[in-house]
Amino acid sequence: MSFDSTIHAKAVDLAKLGYEMTAAAGSGHPTSSASLAHITAVLMYQHMRWEPANPLHPCSDRLVLSAGHACPVIYAACAELGVMIGADPQNWRPMTRDDAMTLRAIDSVVEGHPNPIEGFPFFDAATGSLGQGLSVAIGLAIAARIDNLDKRVFCIIGDGEAREGQIWEAVDQIAEMHLSAVCPIINCNGYAQSDQVSKQQTAEVITAKLEAYGLDAKLIDGHNPTEIQEALSAHAQAQFNPDSRPVAIVAKTVKGWGSASQQGHGHHGKPATGEDMAQALAELEATSVQVGATADTTLKIGLMNAERPVPKEQTEALTFLQACEKFGQKDLIEGGKCATRRAYGVALHALGYSHPDVVALDADVKNSTFAEDFYKDEELNDRFVECRIAEQNMFSVAAGLSAGNKIPFCSTFAKFVVRGYDQIEMAVNSGANFKIIGSHAGITLAADGPSQMSLPDVAWFRSFTTTQNKKGQPAFYVLQPCDAYQAYALTLAMAEYDGPCYMRTLRPNVEFLYGEADQFNLGGHELLAPGRDLMIVASGYMVHEANDALDILDAQGLDVALVDLYSLPFDDEAILDLANDANGMILTLEDNYGGGIGSAIADVVSASGDGFTVKQMFVKKIPKSGRSTDDLLAYTGLNAQNIAAQALEMLQLTPA
């Protein structure tokens, strides 16, 4: 029983350090950690193929801790194994026990919940908001499949956490795509935060569910080293057997394993201190003796078949005209009008050829977003991931793909992107490089009504543009193209940029305002018309409505400027200069609720103290269905006539 006794010894050590580091931090989850002590020990000391000195090796197996609060047990193992850490990737160093004791300190890389970006590369993504890790694991596994890497991706999920529907979206995708490289491990310790888990989340019910979803679920004792090892081996054997169902492991464990005084209700997220800690450690010591824990066997850690994949060469993407020519879509240009969502489809298709790391993800609306241009091309189809009607899963899969060095483009209706806002924020926190395309943005889709309209989306994404990520970049770029050339160019620009972007595309066909020669950049804007009396700032569909308003105002002898503010953030000073040239009178237009580009302009203007006036037009009542875009613009007071009237009012003029 030397393997068992050695794993027991490791487990006791990990559990102990869990208590010590959370006591030092003054918060954290030692009992959840203890429930995972054996599983962590078997995985990290024996079963996984990886190198502590090289935690990011592309061939190494991965471990995603979806139940992020249990991270002290992983930190404990990393400290003992000397896993490389450090805020500066050029200066990684082996983690020590002293590092572990800095858990949750402001100047420590040892975060309260897993996060690679602060300097802990062992983790692939930030977790801690529950239910997301299995989808991240799927993304890593799909990236590996594309790169022909045979690595496995282990994912530890809590039993209480298994109530999150996203877990089951992910299980569906594992079964559908036969992603046997992913190994879900459900840690059934019986307790959630505020209570015992529900009868729906017992090990037995979870096992039955996994089987009903088409997985081969192994129910084991999560503190029995041999049972753990055997279940993991069963997973390994099934990995390349097309006749085997993907294997999942359901582990019955004890929260606070080894320390009776820390078990039962009331110990979630509470470090033991003083006498309580002494007792917990003493009990662990006694348990250690009882289970015969002795480190009498050498465990093996290491990589096999560690040939790094050859990076695929990226080339310059075609221009819009070239791509339309190549793909037989010249009708898009010759028709005089083209929807921005169609141009996005062409651009994504072109990127499929020029950018071998681009992966396209869909949530069953590829024929509406035009991501189907990529899907229908057999040359590219293996880099298309159909996530079905399960947006949460899609965005976390994208985070995993990014960690696997892919460039995921996720497209769905802008309205449905909101289903994954938490997943998107966690991906931002992870430092992921991913792109979101929200089609049918704003009110212009009209007929389907507000259940399909994105209305507070610009406000939410704009909030991220006001803050910086670890690289000193805006945490998001928000892009709102108004014509097909611009949509095409911005899609290519997103692929070139290493960071999160959100682009809104439109349902209706719109006129061309730009051409092949026009250049667009993240952070840019375009002065479409100069003018001295007033400046209209708009983006997306509203640029077209503004153009019509300019005609009305011109007929009244007014000289009105028009700025296409297609990016957030933008160049504050340049916008203030333009406003200064336009009499300090600014009118902003949006097809969404407030807090978007109007507030962005208001922020800049009010900070300047220049005394300019900003009037904002946006959707000021909850919209409804209407048969045409014009119906909706009139209903919300946002058509060219409304705009012209507002401009005249600002200039204290009456309509001619």
Place this chain on the structure above:
Amino acid sequence: MSFDSTIHAKAVDLAKLGYEMTAAAGSGHPTSSASLAHITAVLMYQHMRWEPANPLHPCSDRLVLSAGHACPVIYAACAELGVMIGADPQNWRPMTRDDAMTLRAIDSVVEGHPNPIEGFPFFDAATGSLGQGLSVAIGLAIAARIDNLDKRVFCIIGDGEAREGQIWEAVDQIAEMHLSAVCPIINCNGYAQSDQVSKQQTAEVITAKLEAYGLDAKLIDGHNPTEIQEALSAHAQAQFNPDSRPVAIVAKTVKGWGSASQQGHGHHGKPATGEDMAQALAELEATSVQVGATADTTLKIGLMNAERPVPKEQTEALTFLQACEKFGQKDLIEGGKCATRRAYGVALHALGYSHPDVVALDADVKNSTFAEDFYKDEELNDRFVECRIAEQNMFSVAAGLSAGNKIPFCSTFAKFVVRGYDQIEMAVNSGANFKIIGSHAGITLAADGPSQMSLPDVAWFRSFTTTQNKKGQPAFYVLQPCDAYQAYALTLAMAEYDGPCYMRTLRPNVEFLYGEADQFNLGGHELLAPGRDLMIVASGYMVHEANDALDILDAQGLDVALVDLYSLPFDDEAILDLANDANGMILTLEDNYGGGIGSAIADVVSASGDGFTVKQMFVKKIPKSGRSTDDLLAYTGLNAQNIAAQALEMLQLTPA
């Protein structure tokens, strides 16, 4: 077979009108409708206990169409049955066939997706963003259980839609709470929007899943009237049998039933027009003959046991001091400091006694939000709904509770509220009355790190404050109390207000700034200190940091005003007047990303043209773990020293 032949005849009529109304609209989903023609006919013409003349009768069975895009079939039945509709509840009138033909028109109550608020009271909630209806049905069923009403709640879900994890969160809750009044009906027509459904969403796999979750799943032919009726009867029989599992129905159907030319891939969301429509209708006619459709039996519709519940009387809630006294919690006041989340718990507890319609919902953090004050009281416990770690479900359950005339209070970490943003928006669109309490808001929780911090939340909710709902109210109120008295008072104010509110509570204990006599209103603010040199505008925790900054600035001889802006929206003119009194210099403070109260002030100031200056301090880099609140404030540059320095810079002064 007269029941069958009559239902077939109804089904043909409903399918036909589905084609006609979507053709008139120019968009919509006739083939999804046709797949539901028999199920709709059996439910609405025979099985449900309800009255077309009284669609909101509290005793009537309910039908939630989760697959909202299939609504034409429901509209067709409502038009034939003369169900009451109308934008003005005082002037309802029976729906006609002509009304059906106004589908999706801007001046019609017949929306593109179900929505009660535009004038269609048969529906309980807006649907169309998928996966939410079953949770709404749960809310309706819980409300009925509280009111001792024996009604049943039918919910039609698409097979593609069943990929959404929220559906399975809801199934878990049905099984856990034994909510046999809910009847999930999965419509397995085999096609989603862009493709056939996955092998994970076949009728057989969905049946196996439902069984694994603990339901009794009846797999039937969804075009066989007798099979439908028998399955529904089995559901009825199980409703009050504690030994029966809750029954669900899985119906195999044909998308485009009755019209071969409309079946198969490529017909989702596409009305048939011209010759295509003529063919579809002719095929339906032929099918009608083939299945022996003859309306030769009188179907029965009506209510039984329709005794309306007696409304429960509401009384005035206790004050904070009275409540602390009653509940044995005087220590909260005597300690000198009290967290706003604690005061919320006391207020919720008090409302439990004074407001019999208040229902408390939790997502497994009741010991952190202090909703457990309500849960632990046996007098109130039957109005506490533990939704476990499944936030999406929680918010849609709240929408259902509101439709059942309850006042739901949903509490969880502010960070995890984002999991339900789509559900929240759909509830807003529905006109629901619900309250959200996000605890541990902003950065001040510190140690757990950004996976538990709400950072773009104020921007998102603020976006709703800029628009109006059907009642002409702001679509949301955002409340950020800074002390326990204020948190208590605002919780009571939320209960009194009929509409959506979001209140942020804080993890740390904070000093008392107010007392029993102070009054707080939605839309209000409080001038805590007058001042002529500059005005600081803050809310929540930042009010305390601002107070400390005032001391620093006062020592330098500066006279700085402090406004507690605890509500969004607020009184624009009053704030401008205060700014005018303070030299037109405004400094805003937030513990979240931008787009919150700073932008709200910037909007008002820049619209005024008064030339005031607004500098905004907020979280300008993605935060990390730190062991104390002060660590985080220093890390993000938001502590009293930083604030004082920014104020001095605005006044072009240097620190003394």
